[in-house]
Amino acid sequence: MTTSTPLQMHPTLDQLLSTLNTNQHQAVTAHPFSKLQIIAGPGTGKTKVITSRVAYLLLDAKIPPENIIVTTFTKKAANEMIERLRTMLDNMNLDKLMIGTFHSICFRLIMRYGKPLGLSGFGIADERDKEFYVKEILNELNAEERELFSGREGEKFKGGGKTSLEPVLIPGPVISLISSLKSQGITSDQYSQSPSKDKCLSLLYSHYQSKLQENRVLDFDDCLLKCHELVSKFPLTNIEHVLVDEFQDTNEIQLQLMYKFGTNVTIVGDPDQSIYAFRNAQVINFQKMIDYYQRQNQQCSIITLDHNYRSTNDILIFSESVMKQEKERKSKQLVSQHTNDFGSPIYAQLKSEYQEAKWIALQITTLLSLPTTPIHPQDIAILVRSAYQTRVIETELNSNGIPYHMIRGKAFWSRKEVTVMMDYLRIIANENDRVAVLRTINYPKRGIGEKTLEKIDEYLKLDVNHSVYEKLRFAVQGGVNLSSKVQSNISKYLNTIQQAKEKLDALRDDHTKLPELFDFITSEFELTKEWEPSQVENINEIKKLLSEFTPPSPDDDIPPKNILGQFIDSMGLNEAVEEQKQSRHAHYKGQVALSTIHGAKGLEWPVVFVPGLSDGLLPSIMAIKANTQEAIDEERRCLYVALTRAKLLLYVSWYVEDGDKEERQSWRMQVTDPSRFIEFIKNKDKKTGLVHIFRQKDKVKSLYEILGKRCPDFDLDEFNTVYKEKMNSILNPFNPKGIVDGCDNGADKKVGFQSASDVIHTTQNKKQKFEPGNESVTNKLGGTQPHRKGLYGNLTKDKIKPMLRKTGTQLISKPSNNKAPPYVPSRRPGSSLGTKRVSGPLALPSIANRGKGGTMGQYQRE
Numbered sequence: 103m104t105t106s107t108p109l110q111m112h113p114t115l116d117q118l119l120s121t122l123n124t125n126q127h128q129a130v131t132a133h134p135f136s137k138l139q140i141i142a143g144p145g146t147g148k149t150k151v152i153t154s155r156v157a158y159l160l161l162d163a164k165i166p167p168e169n170i171i172v173t174t175f176t177k178k179a180a181n182e183m184i185e186r187l188r189t190m191l192d193n194m195n196l197d198k199l200m201i202g203t204f205h206s207i208c209f210r211l212i213m214r215y216g217k218p219l220g221l222s223g224f225g226i227a228d229e230r231d232k233e234f235y236v237k238e239i240l241n242e243l244n245a246e247e248r249e250l251f252s253g254r255e256g257e258k259f260k261g262g263g264k265t266s267l268e269p270v271l272i273p274g275p276v277i278s279l280i281s282s283l284k285s286q287g288i289t290s291d292q293y294s295q296s297p298s299k300d301k302c303l304s305l306l307y308s309h310y311q312s313k314l315q316e317n318r319v320l321d322f323d324d325c326l327l328k329c330h331e332l333v334s335k336f337p338l339t340n341i342e343h344v345l346v347d348e349f350q351d352t353n354e355i356q357l358q359l360m361y362k363f364g365t366n367v368t369i370v371g372d373p374d375q376s377i378y379a380f381r382n383a384q385v386i387n388f389q390k391m392i393d394y395y396q397r398q399n400q401q402c403s404i405i406t407l408d409h410n411y412r413s414t415n416d417i418l419i420f421s422e423s424v425m426k427q428e429k430e431r432k433s434k435q436l437v438s439q440h441t442n443d444f445g446s447p448i449y450a451q452l453k454s455e456y457q458e459a460k461w462i463a464l465q466i467t468t469l470l471s472l473p474t475t476p477i478h479p480q481d482i483a484i485l486v487r488s489a490y491q492t493r494v495i496e497t498e499l500n501s502n503g504i505p506y507h508m509i510r511g512k513a514f515w516s517r518k519e520v521t522v523m524m525d526y527l528r529i530i531a532n533e534n535d536r537v538a539v540l541r542t543i544n545y546p547k548r549g550i551g552e553k554t555l556e557k558i559d560e561y562l563k564l565d566v567n568h569s570v571y572e573k574l575r576f577a578v579q580g581g582v583n584l585s586s587k588v589q590s591n592i593s594k595y596l597n598t599i600q601q602a603k604e605k606l607d608a609l610r611d612d613h614t615k616l617p618e619l620f621d622f623i624t625s626e627f628e629l630t631k632e633w634e635p636s637q638v639e640n641i642n643e644i645k646k647l648l649s650e651f652t653p654p655s656p657d658d659d660i661p662p663k664n665i666l667g668q669f670i671d672s673m674g675l676n677e678a679v680e681e682q683k684q685s686r687h688a689h690y691k692g693q694v695a696l697s698t699i700h701g702a703k704g705l706e707w708p709v710v711f712v713p714g715l716s717d718g719l720l721p722s723i724m725a726i727k728a729n730t731q732e733a734i735d736e737e738r739r740c741l742y743v744a745l746t747r748a749k750l751l752l753y754v755s756w757y758v759e760d761g762d763k764e765e766r767q768s769w770r771m772q773v774t775d776p777s778r779f780i781e782f783i784k785n786k787d788k789k790t791g792l793v794h795i796f797r798q799k800d801k802v803k804s805l806y807e808i809l810g811k812r813c814p815d816f817d818l819d820e821f822n823t824v825y826k827e828k829m830n831s832i833l834n835p836f837n838p839k840g841i842v843d844g845c846d847n848g849a850d851k852k853v854g855f856q857s858a859s860d861v862i863h864t865t866q867n868k869k870q871k872f873e874p875g876n877e878s879v880t881n882k883l884g885g886t887q888p889h890r891k892g893l894y895g896n897l898t899k900d901k902i903k904p905m906l907r908k909t910g911t912q913l914i915s916k917p918s919n920n921k922a923p924p925y926v927p928s929r930r931p932g933s934s935l936g937t938k939r940v941s942g943p944l945a946l947p948s949i950a951n952r953g954k955g956g957t958m959g960q961y962q963r964e
């Protein structure tokens with residue numbers, strides 16, 4: 103096959119190519135029968151290039167869609183690529199293009215050709231199923247096998263039992279070690295024959311594989327491993343070209359699969375964005391690929407893309423400063439295609455995660471309050487290293503009325519209500535899903551105790567000639583000794599399953615009616631009653647996915663599964679990676695995006711916040727504890743991914759805590775240093791947050807312009823003054839050192855507080871809710887100016903107590919005769935008194951002591 107010259111090109115292709123820069127053009131039109139690496143930094147158009155290359159292969163090289171394999175990182179990315187191709191190619195029929203994640207392509211190949219390996223009709227075991235099976239295996243080990251674990255090799259599988267001090271075997275290490283072997287392409291048989299094998303791991307690996315086989319399921323890693331076995335034994339003869347997107351996140355078995363899939367290969371990736379080592383991804387695959395083809399005397403060409411269309415030059419310089427710290431990395435010279443810059447990233451050092459969240463909320467409200475709203479909530483994202491960091495930020499967004507949504511990460515699939523719903527769908531779709539039956543049979547509660555559940559499970563495992571569902575019927579009919587209440591509850595459960603199955607049959611593969619089945623399940627099994635509104639919202643997300651589901655086009659080689667089964671398989675595979683709720687460019691309208699950095703892969707926003715740049719958060723405490731260069735490098739790349747999501751404005755922040763436990767989520771360790779990755783920022787603590795872009799009118803004007811709005815005439819100084827005032831109240835929060843009951847003139851000073859902001863005054867006035875700074879209220883009460891900062895109204899003692907605990911102070915009651923107290927300490931609370939340093943209202947203990955002597959009779963300590 104020859105390729106045409108540009109002059110003879112397909113008009114659509116011609117138009118398409120005209121939108122590319124020189125290097126992009128070269129990459130897209132590289133010879134179709136070659137090996138090519140497209141290595142490119144963030145925002146350089148990798149997605150555009152890989153999509154255009156597929157179009158080029160289809161239109162110019164005339165490769166039929168069924169002869170091309172394209173792997174993407176997520177299902178969403180595959181769908182978007184298909185959409186873009188359809189638009190580009192005038193609705194060309196692309197049903198036969200093999201496009202999807204490695205896992206889904208492999209699963210599809212196994213379903214189609216897996217019969218000779220005895221794999222047809224298998225389902226997917228998700229993360230929870232894996233844990234379930236491993237727990238079963240650990241419980242079923244016989245005495246001789248247990249003995250194996252008493253030695254050194256067994257140590258890594260042990261953890262503390264919940265109720266006993268004896269170490270017990272735990273599933274976590276088993277799962278990750280088996281997964282690591284599988285991602286290196288090592289089967290259980292191969293491992294058991296390896297002279298350097300770990301005997302415990304070998305035993306567990308072989309038990310685990312038998313368990314999956316018995317239950318006729320494949321785990322995620324098996325999809326790849328078994329497919330590799332399949333294409334090694336029965337090579338795919340038709341595939342003319344393989345394209346791999348996000349190559350930096352491939353592992354060994356994926357690399358090997360790529361070699362096996364086809365001989366002509368295009369990979370696209372960025373070594374600096376490799377952030378999946380914890381799933382055994384290896385950056386070294388770029389070099390391995392070159393070496394592999396070299397050994398076969400074949401050349402692998404490399405094209406780099408360096409025009410960055412996403413971020414301003416300042417953002418690129420900042421991001422490169424982070425990456426430059428990695429040893430033995432080639433520096434990148436990305437060239438921003440923006441002609442404007444809005445200054446270097448805005449940063450702040452704060453004192454706690456709470457203060458940081460307030461800082462973020464203030465920045466967002468400031469941006470959203472710009473006249474004629476050039477920036478909308480959907481233009482903004484907040485990206486964190488670990489999912490738990492969103493909690494404090496969410497609270498602050500809520501209290502500031504800032505709408506937001508979480509980009510769905512893996513966590514979505516592990517939420518209780520989501521897993522329950524998926525289990526219910528599974529028992530309807532599949533007669534033999536023992537695990538899902540055991541998880542749903544007593545949820546909602548049907549009065550089945552643990553012992554009874556064990557008996558039922560034993561019974562379900564007994565006879566292989568009947569489905570799990572039939573066996574459960576037999577169990578209820580006397581097979582297992584059950585109380586009449588349990589019998590009746592399980593019968594009801596079974597009858598509802600039966601009705602749902604009939605409904606599913608009646609759909610006759612009309613996927614548009616799947617949401618009706620969903621409603622039937624949630625109402626008949628009384629599921630929604632169990633859940634909070636937010637949980638109901640989550641399961642409605644599944645209903646939405648059901649309504650959007652389009653089954654893959656029928657394939658004569660694949661034995662048909664019912665429509666619900668197909669949905670479950672496709673969702674099950676989503677769990678293998680963090681799926682995103684939103685597409686690369688179409689953002690959720692009217693909502694700020696909140697996401698982990700991993701969940702933000704491939705996305706971009708005009709405004710991005712990257713909080714938590716403190717050692718222990720980014721790099722994470724896990725990476726610091728691992729104490730390896732690889733672990734730290736991976737964290738740095740994570741930060742790089744986050745920073746390079748920003749187009750125009752980048753806000754970075756960190757906090758350094760002073761040890762006050764109340765100022766952090768209780769289980770978390772104290773954060774004491776800014777992240778090692780931002781050492782290059784000089785005088786970090788000096789500029790805290792007061793650096794702001796809205797200092798220069800011309801920059802503001804060009805920001806408006808780039809966002810498609812004309813900049814109105816407004817008083818920038820006034821805008822900045824309001825901002826600075828608010829900022830100051832965050833940076834120097836009201837931090838009372840004591841509480842005085844009553845708003846008496848000057849009594850606070852007389853007990854030793856020198857600044858009004860040191861004191862909370864309380865009042866019993868029930869009519870008004872007072873806030874600090876409410877001057878008019880102060881005046882009404884006849885208080886003097888200096889009191890105003892610390893005035894709270896309508897505070898009962900119950901409400902005061904937690905405040906006292908928080909401030910570590912005591913309550914001073916107002917003297918009944920409202921006279922000034924006789925004791926006036928000479929120094930300010932918190933300062934040193936003689937040789938003894940005391941904190942809080944130092945005067946107070948002395949006051950109380952004096953009281954005992956009679957001089958403080960009117961002021962009491964409570």
Ligand SMILES: Nc1ncnc2c1ncn2[C@@H]1O[C@H](COP(=O)(O)OP(=O)(O)OP(=O)(O)O)[C@@H](O)[C@H]1O
Binds near residue numbers: 143375703
């Ligand atoms: N030749 C081009 N001309 C104009 N805009 C372009 C061009 N190539 C890419 N872009 C734009 O640049 C932005 C970034 O492109 P894309 O998302 O494809 O980058 P990427 O390399 O995949 O980034 P990342 O690796 O960070 O995910 C997009 O908005 C895209 O439309």
